Amino acid sequence: MVFILITTFFIALMGLAFHRTHLLSALLCLEAMMLTIFIGMAMWPNNLTPSMLMAPLIMLTLSACEAAMGLSLMIATARSHGNDNLKALHLLRC
Structure with a gap:
């Protein structure tokens, strides 16, 4: 499971690095990276202390x-x- 999460994160990171033409594709890659991190954090609650459950x-x-x-x-x-x-x-810069 760890391998799948790491692979998914790096695929999204490569998508962010290589598809830099449209803002929507960059946002989708960022969202995939954040979702992968969220799934990784939610899958291992035993490693978290009670103060880190949130x-x-x-x-x-x-x-x-x-x-x-x-x-x-x-x-x-x-x-x-x-x-x-x-x-x-x-x-958009001033």
């Missing part, structure tokens, strides 16, 4: 916030530039 839930909450911020950034660039290319994000 860590997977907190990480999942932060992942949802990251997805919401990424989607709002994608909507802002799509409205202003008409596409979701990552090169358009360089134009």
Whole structure:
């Protein structure tokens, strides 16, 4: 099971590294990485102390916030530039 989780994480990482044209594909790869980490943390509760049992839930909450911020950034660039290319994000700098 550990091998599958590590493989899934690195496939998502390679997808993030190689598919850098559209923001939506980058967000999907980031979400796959976060979901893999969440599954890994939730599968081994014996390794966690009682104070760390909420860590997977907190990480999942932060992942949802990251997805919401990424989607709002994608909507802002799509409205202003008409596409979701990552090169358009360089134009948002002040």
